[in-house]
Amino acid sequence: MNRFRNVGLFVILAALWGSAFVAISAGLRHFPPVLFAAFRYDVAGLLMFAYAVYAADRWRPRRRDEWGVVAVGAILLIAAYHVFLFVGQQNTTAAAAAIIISLSPVLTTGFARALMPTDALSAVGVVGVLLGLVGVAVITQPDPSNLFSTDVVAKLLIFGAAASFALGGVLTRRFDSDLPIETMEAWSMIGGALLLHAVSIAMGEPIDPSSWTHPEAIGALAYLAVVASAIGFLIYFDLLERLGAVEINMVSYVAPVFTAVVGWLYLGEVVDTTTLVGFGFIVLGFVIVKRRALRAELVHAGQWRR
Template structure:
């Protein structure tokens, strides 16, 4: 990646990292499926009235809506509501990078280099460290929901890569529009009649996740995926838990143990190693031409 694109990827990780704290606030006032449905409804309207058609076949829009909109965020918010803390959720969810690479290699035929394998292995050693630590005391069901959300995100990344939308923001508006109805219907079926009588902080959290994280964040994400292989872009999302853990510790007081610090260090090192390319060997100088 160029330095400018690298800075963009890191900034996106910061936005998505803080997003977990914001979602935890929102889940105090809304059930998870309703919260997800309202998030995408707000992201879609009134923006839907201002943009044109998505520019890709509708099957790709529906595919991303099903995998990322309904699958990832529905499962993720259910896991957080079931007991996963914000900072730790941001860490566990990054197993999506592994799913993205696996799906990209098997479905798109992308090349998996030894350097990327080594970097991802180092990063996932950090994820495994936290997973073991959490598994000793945390709810297994909540953990499993977050891993399932990561798998849905990984598949959605590959679908979006295959779609290659010409306008990422317009594409995400339509994805949001197709994600909201099934989420709201599931909420009505599972959670019952919705109540919208939430305090200001609940609605402010929805504003952040709808406009900053969803429209802005996935617009940037899609823009990067159109310029680089999915297996190149995906590892940078492993920086999300670094920002997620630190913001959760600062804002909510979530404990930041040595296990999480070591895991965060492993993740950063793995991302940096996987995301950089080995410099090409210098060319051999041409032999001097001797005069006759």
């Protein structure tokens, strides 16, 4: 019964996080990008903080290493990731953004092998990482004569978001900290929101009061902050404990399916063949990089059925 529950929650999480890219595109019609991201984590951070106070053993960091984890989370996992993602997604489709972001688990392995000498990347693993990068190149289709076209720059910014998230995930592992993940997420969200506001002010982003009266703008913000972030991360925490990091990473490869469907239904976006081919390279890269862990998961699943 637990297996069916896990599958159900996994699909729900993929749907929530996949459709979040569509909500971003919808909200960007009304809010400036970085300010929109800041508003999202103003709300999500407070909700996650309340949950951490309720559920975690410790609701605030105390030691230097714990504040270090929070700082990495705020700077890379929240602020840098969302600046690159929201600015980039202004000029590309939600599905393309979701697919490029799905490269994060592959990049995580690459950063881990580079920054942690004990995790040497094999020749086959290098091929997997390179295939993932080829997938991004296929999607962006850079033209040597026009490398700074709006579409290419937008997709490269989203690649920067994937890289920021992957690097942040690796760096948090380097801290010898037992801070509860709920507490780390809550404080990272709050710190990240403050950084996003600072970047928004530095960029001179305007605040249009009419955005607060538009149903689509409020709906997109509420969906991202409450449903995709707060509820989504609660499901993520539950599945992480039950499934482990390898299986939960597969959400990155199911989410774009929901992004494509919801993006087509709500925004009228169509996923082209080139984007699908690029996605295939990224998935293949993930399978090669995680081949041993995936094989172990398949063996475990076979034993469970018996």
